Amino acid sequence: MQRAARTASAVIAASTVFAVTACGGSSGAEVSAGEKQTLTVWAMGAEGEKLGDVAKAYQKANPNITVKVTPVGWDVAHQKLVAAAAAGNLPDIAQMGGSYMGEFAELGVLEPVDTETFDEKDFFPAGWQQGEVDGEVYGVPWYVDTRVLYYRTDLAEQAGVDKAPTTWKEMQDLAAAYQKKAGTKWGLSIQPSGLDTVQNFYSFLYSAGGEIVDEKGKAVVDSPAAVKALEEYASYFDKGLANKSVQPGYDVVKDFGNGRVPMFLGGPWHVTLLDEGQPGIKGKWAVAEVPADRTSTSMAGGSSLTISKDSEHKPAAEKFIKYLTDTKGQADWYERTKDLPANTSAWKSGDLTADPHLQVFEKQMKTAKSSPSLPNWSEITDKVDIAIAKATQGKASAKEALGDAQSQIEGLLEK
Structure with a gap:
């Protein structure tokens, strides 16, 4: 939804x-x-x-x-x-x-x-x-x-890779290889800022073992696992592997088809969009589970x-x-x-x-993680969206950005 x-x-x-x-x-x-x-x-x-x-x-x-x-x-x-x-x-x-x-x-x-x-x-x-x-x-x-990982198999072969990345390191290595060896503009498309950026970040956060609010209702978005996840996420922008100025309404399907973007995190509807909108790359792409840190854990919607x-x-x-x-x-x-x-x-x-x-x-x-059913969850994730933007735009470190979000979310949980 x-x-x-x-x-x-x-x-x-x-x-x-x-x-x-x-x-x-x-x-x-x-x-x-x-x-x-x-x-x-x-x-x-x-x-x-x-x-x-x-x-x-x-x-x-x-x-x-x-x-x-x-x-x-x-x-x-x-x-x-x-x-x-x-x-x-x-x-x-x-x-x-x-x-x-x-x-x-x-x-x-x-x-x-x-x-x-x-x-x-x-x-x-x-x-x-x-x-x-x-x-x-x-x-x-x-x-x-x-969300799962969509990736161009034909461009991966040009980059010297013949299998899907299964770890964070393998995904970042493939992103760099796409640029250097296959000539793509970017290595991975993830959202840098704006409403619901957190939906791209969840796969990093959950795979690192982090959460925004734990099972006891306590804010934990500044935990070491969460900081590690945001550092990894922001590193794609720091290294020029991801575009830090994506406009609202951006169509990743088009850039996936023309090869500017060889990887992105997407939902099941993207299968149909690619089949119908990008017939020229049929058989040249695949999906894989999100690459793991501690685990491979994606968001559930x-x-x-x-x-x-x-x-x-x-x-x-x-x-x-x-x-x-x-x-x-x-x-x-x-x-x-x-x-x-x-x-x-x-x-x-x-x-x-x-x-x-x-x-x-x-x-x-089977391993996806759902968000807590809290009355003000949207307000809470808005604070995480802001923290992610600070980190991807170089305005704060991951630890600083999530520390600010932690104090704001604590205030929201007390209401």
């Missing part, structure tokens, strides 16, 4: 409203799943456009249920959800990314997941964890994503499906979510959207088991 912009005032306003109006929760007047009824569903971005077709198929098999899907753009999703929650008008089912889960769980507007109906063992661990807040599960994983605590259609909502997240539903959703299934059983047939690119994503997801 993309992280939508949010404002502190909107969250505070919603919290104030809930203090007065939402403490009572559902009235308990629920309609059974077998009765005639209409389910309201909000789905974001491309998923919102595709889910309507799935809903039509579901309605044919369940004629008593009308599923009304409302597509919502990620750019306005948070604002609309906050406003709907404050007014007591959340849809029966809402798609939520991991960065939303802590906030809306804290507001008390989400129904806990029935863990007898939905089994944690059916899903990737990191996908399931995105729906957990303080030991309670509020979201069922719908789809997942993670994706979305979960939640049920409103005030919904009068919880049994039907639960049944529809079950349809979307079981083996068959997940395989169908992948065919429609190319979103990676969160249910691991869906990976055992078809393209998901035959495509070597997808096999790398599956392997990476």
Whole structure:
């Protein structure tokens, strides 16, 4: 998912409203799943456009249920959800990314997941964890994503390398060889600054054993492991291996195709973008797990499906979510959207088991790490974005930059 912009005032306003109006929760007047009824569903971005077709198929098999899907753009999703929650008008089912889960769980507007109906063992661990807040599960994983390393195999051969890099040293050595021996402009594309730079940094941070906030809720972004990760990340810019002035909206796919950029950290959607947009390099690129320091650990992303605590259609909502997240539903959703299934059983047939690119994503997801479900996680990662920019632009050492972020994040955690 993309992280939508949010404002502190909107969250505070919603919290104030809930203090007065939402403490009572559902009235308990629920309609059974077998009765005639209409389910309201909000789905974001491309998923919102595709889910309507799935809903039509579901309605044919369940004629008593009308599923009304409302597509919502990620750019306005948070604002609309906050406003709907404050007014007591959340849809029966809402798609939520991991960065939303802590906030809306804290507001008390989400129904806990029935863990007898939905089994944690059916899903990737990191996908399931995105729906957990303080030991309670509020979201069922719908789809997942993670980051892996994309690299040009033909240019690597020109550089004298015939295998994917598996360690930090091998990746940096390959980046330098691409420039010196294959004549590329850059060695690796990683984001130097701006909103959500942290998403590129996660693979370095987690592979070094670092975190932003630990399991006890303590800020640890200035730990030796985190400092080591940022030093490694910033070294690509210091050595001229990565571009430190990337513009917003930069299209790495184009530069990967023309050879200016031979490596980048990307998500599963890049497979389709490359296949469709860069046919000239077909067979000349591959994906690999992110190179390791202590481990090879990437970030976990994706979305979960939640049920409103005030919904009068919880049994039907639960049944529809079950349809979307079981083996068959997940395989169908992948065919429609190319979103990676969160249910691991869906990976055992078809393209998901035959495509070597997808096999790398599956392997990476098994060790991927999800972010903590904190209400102000976006504010916290904004501080890390700023620290990364200071280090990549040479305005502060990694230790100094993360030290500043540490004190600011500590303040946010005390709120």
